[in-house]
Amino acid sequence: MSSTLNLDPLTKTDRPTSHITVQKRKIGPTDLIAVEHGTTKAYFRVDRKQEVMSNDLRNAVYLHENAASVFGGIDHSLPFRIHTDVRTSEVPTCDEAVIANDNVNADKLSTHLASERFLLHHGIEEVTRLDGHLVSFDIVETTPQGYPTVMITDETDIEVIDESEAAARKSQAGDARNSPGGATPPTPGNNPPPSRASDAGEMDVDIDISPEKPTVSFEEDVAGLTEIKQTARMLLALFDPETRESVITRYGENFGARGGQLLLYGPPGCGKTLVSEAIAYEAANNTNIESEYGEVQFLPVKGGDILSRYPGEAERRVEAVFEEAHRAAQNGFAVLFFDEVETLVADRSDDNLQRHERSLTNAFLQEMGTDKIEDNLLVIGATNMPFSIDPAAARRFPLQQFIPQPGPEVMGEVWEAELSDLQAANDAIELDYNRLGEASVGYTPAEIADRVLGTDLQRQLIKSVVDDNTDAIIPDTEYFLDRLREHRPKTIRQFVTSVRNEADALEGYPEMRDYVADQADRLGLSMQHGSTSGMSDAASDPTALFEELVAADEQLAGDADDGSESQSDREK
Incomplete structure (x- = not known):
């Protein structure tokens, strides 16, 4: 089963153009991969760098600087996706090839390229390693034409000519293209990169999606929810190459495939947002993901912030959000979190749905395609109303976890977490968190934090300090039970x-x-x-x-x- 990586491309000169170098543990059992950048998809052999030398690679990939020309240069604002475990049958075979070299025996070079099943790339100077030395040669012609990559086989007819003859042939080909009726049609892989929202004539996208360093942890900040914590840890475990390889060895590739994206659903105010950030924190601090990929970054987005009254603006914002997530993943590991995700993927079977809502659902589905989400990008969605989500969008989140309203025991833990600083400052006061938890049945954790222990309480505490006519507050169990009686769960x-x-x-x-x-x-x-x-x-x-x-x-x-x-x- 293939996987997709979004890595940071670094150009070198000390390698064959048909090979790229990737950290060994990121690649599957085959040595053939596909690279997608901009509008071009090309194929390369993978050179697995040994673990002892791989610390400098992390989330990077090395390729020959000539190979960058296959993609029209490297645009670091675009994803550089690597699809692993590619079948040989996916690469077009080369029937005929004309190459130019003045320094190497023609038969020896042809035999070497055929034995290597060398990959030729359109329009660049190729480099191969022959007898321990790097040998360069130009591609003059290949048949069939129009492919960014073709593979040389034992059946390929290879003609090696000298540089002067190659220059003459290229000149003749250029004259033919410039003659009337001689324009060369565009070939796959040579299309210009797609225009960006910031190009002239395009409207800039006004949405802030700056990556954050996760600070919320399961241990300190998330009470209860044992099942979701276990699910998150099992999900993250598959990003550990050794664990993944062990699962594949024991149970096969299907069960070793990374679990994909995660949907959290349940009543409001019960911890979905906290859980999403805690997953990112867990990835950064309690796994080896940062040593494998780089820094873990958390990108929280509210569905309502993407919506717009202007036609097409919401779709552009969705695209901009995913572009930023891809950039973050390219430099490490990214957790992209959509709160209120149901606002972005309304069910298209609803007869009352408006055209712009259908268009927004389509735009989100396009960005969430299986070939678009790399292995170092985890997408999490949260919703109070999962039944309103388009079925195709729900399938994009194969892992779905219900976040329930806490019972009395967990609500007691919520009180303890919220009052930890106050308890530390008043160590002589004992708080009965069990009683507080029992009295809080029917509330959500957010109601306790925001309403019962929110700004109104803060004002009272401050007043007791600055106003000489106000008695000091004794924040004991009875005090907080009285505050609960002043409110009702809504x-x-x-x-x-x-x-x-x-x-x-x-x-x-x-x-x-x-x-x-x-x-x-x-x-x-x-x-x-x-x-x-x-x-x-x-x-x-x-x-x-x-x-x-x-x-x-x-x-x-x-x-x-x-x-x-x-x-x-x-x-x-």
Whole structure:
């Protein structure tokens, strides 16, 4: 099974043009690879550099400086993708070749090239190693024409001519091309590179996607979620070449293939964003990925930041995001995280979908093609509504993990993590995190952090310091239990209210289906099969309607304590 790498190309002169040098452990069992850069795809032999000498390679690839001409030069703003384990049958064979060299015996050179199954590249001076010396020769003609790479075999008819005759033939060929009707059609691999958004006449893309160094860790910042932590560690383990080779040896290539991209889904405020950054942190600090590829960088993107009211702008922003991710991967290892990914990949089967939404889904799918995502780029998506994602986009995320609302034990860990600094500053005060966790059932971690322990608490603490008329605050268990009584959990009620009519769509996500059903039962809300009506059972049942209005009124009373109310409550 082939894989794709995005490496940093470095040009040298001390190697054959038909070979490139890559760190040994990054390449599969075959020695033939394809290189894709700009609009050109060419083939090369891989020269595996020994491990003891590979530290300087890391995420780089060495190629002869002449080979750069195959791609019209190296553009470091574009990916330099290497596709491994290429079959010999993919490379066009050379029927006839005319080459020019004045210094080497013609028969000896021809025999050597055939035995090496040498790869000839269109329009460059080739270099091969013969009897321990680098020998250069020019390609005058090849048949068939129009391919960036052809392979010499025992059946290839090779004619070796001297430099003066080669110059004469090239001159004649140039005259023929310049004569009327003699224009040479464009050949594969010689097309100009695609235009960039920053070229003249194009609109600059206004989105900031600067890479970040991950700082959130599973150990210190993510409470509970044992299953997702295990999934993440197993996913990252396959980026360790030794582990991957062991899995392939024991169970075959299919099970040794890297797991691909990851989709995190579940109710809002329960840690999907934290988990994504923690995965990047895990890759940087608890694996050997940085020693293999280079620095791990985290690129967080909100789906809403990509949307635009201008036609085509959102699609350009998607392209710009992936281009930046490819650049980050080329210099190391990148984790690209899309929050609210459902806003970028709306289901195209929805009859109410607008044209620009379909176009945006298509643009995202194109960037997420299996041939576009290199092995040193991990894409993570997060969504509260996985059932609204286009099925083709969902398949681009073969690993899918439900992030549940924490129970009392994990909520106790959330309190402990949030209050760690306060506890350290008040070591004489004992906090009962078990009681706080039990009292927090129904809240999300984000509600505890942002509402119960947010800016309002900070203002009270500051006031107790600067205002002589304010009593000092004793931040013990009872104090925080009192703060909890001043609030009511809103996030899960709002979420369940918004998705309970999607029972049929949730069938594809059984963990989320069961969770929504349980929460609807706990909150006294009814589940509705079929999403076309957009109405609850209460619409046709006066008793149910009265019960829901009473529940909504109680919720509004609780929200009034916070000075706000939710959209769903206002609608009720």
